[in-house]
Amino acid sequence: MEEMYGLIGQMKVAEGKRGEVIAAMLAGTRDMPGNIAYMIAEDIEDPNSIWITEVWQTKTDHANSLNLPSVQEAIGEARAHITGFGTRVETKPVLRG
Amino acid sequence: MEEMYGLIGQMKVAEGKRGEVIAAMLAGTRDMPGNIAYMIAEDIEDPNSIWITEVWQTKTDHANSLNLPSVQEAIGEARAHITGFGTRVETKPVLRG
Numbered sequence: 001m002e003e004m005y006g007l008i009g010q011m012k013v014a015e016g017k018r019g020e021v022i023a024a025m026l027a028g029t030r031d032m033p034g035n036i037a038y039m040i041a042e043d044i045e046d047p048n049s050i051w052i053t054e055v056w057q058t059k060t061d062h063a064n065s066l067n068l069p070s071v072q073e074a075i076g077e078a079r080a081h082i083t084g085f086g087t088r089v090e091t092k093p094v095l096r097g
Numbered sequence: 098m099e100e101m102y103g104l105i106g107q108m109k110v111a112e113g114k115r116g117e118v119i120a121a122m123l124a125g126t127r128d129m130p131g132n133i134a135y136m137i138a139e140d141i142e143d144p145n146s147i148w149i150t151e152v153w154q155t156k157t158d159h160a161n162s163l164n165l166p167s168v169q170e171a172i173g174e175a176r177a178h179i180t181g182f183g184t185r186v187e188t189k190p191v192l193r194g
Contacts, residue, residue, distance in 0.1 A: 006138045008105060008138070008148050008150065010186075022191055026191070026193055030193070037134075037136065039134065039136075039150060039152065039190060040190070040191045041103045041105070041152075041188035041189060041190045041191060042188060042189040042190075042191060043186055043187075043188055044186075044187040044188060044189055045186075045187065051105050051186060051188055053105065053136060053150040055136065055138075087184060089107075089140055089141075089142075089148060090140075090141040090142065091138035091139055091140060091141060091148055092138060092139040092141055093136060093137070093138040093139075094119055094123065094137045094138060094139060096123055096127070
């Protein structure tokens with residue numbers, strides 16, 4: 001069985017655009033097949049930074065999600081406001097038994 | 098109302114001790130009042146690194162959790178194997194409405 005896959009990533013956005021980017025991502029990431037968790041958080045210290053913690057049933061599910069129409073739409077809306085990416089860590093999530 | 102509070106943190110552990118530290122943390126972090134999520138993940142690239150994403154109802158709930166007997170016990174068990182801490186980010190989690 002393919003093992004679970006996770007990502008922890010930091011996204012940098014243009015001044016004043018964090019709320020707009022988060023709204024687009026929340027809207028676009030509902031109901032993604034194989035997604036166990038998609039947690040968005042605002043960085044308290046950096047007003048232009050967003051952190052996302054993702055848990056997927058498999059790495060393939062994550063890869064496939066990038067082609068979902070809702071995700072493509074979110075990326076399209078967010079792209080203009082994204083200024084870069086910081087930390088990005090691939091993980092193997094450990095869920096409670 | 099006090100707002101939600103989150104943490105994303107990286108913990109470094111001694112060679113070969115990651116499984117043991119994670120087991121202690123999983124056991125010690127069940128049933129923490131005010132805890133919404135406590136997600137543990139193994140870093141794929143660094144075999145001595147653990148990432149934890151936490152979501153709390155309030156910052157106070159997180160502070161109080163550090164005094165819980167189960168958490169104290171987990172810290173006691175893990176301490177000998179922890180070699181340091183890396184990234185640590187305080188966040189304001191954004192949950193879906």
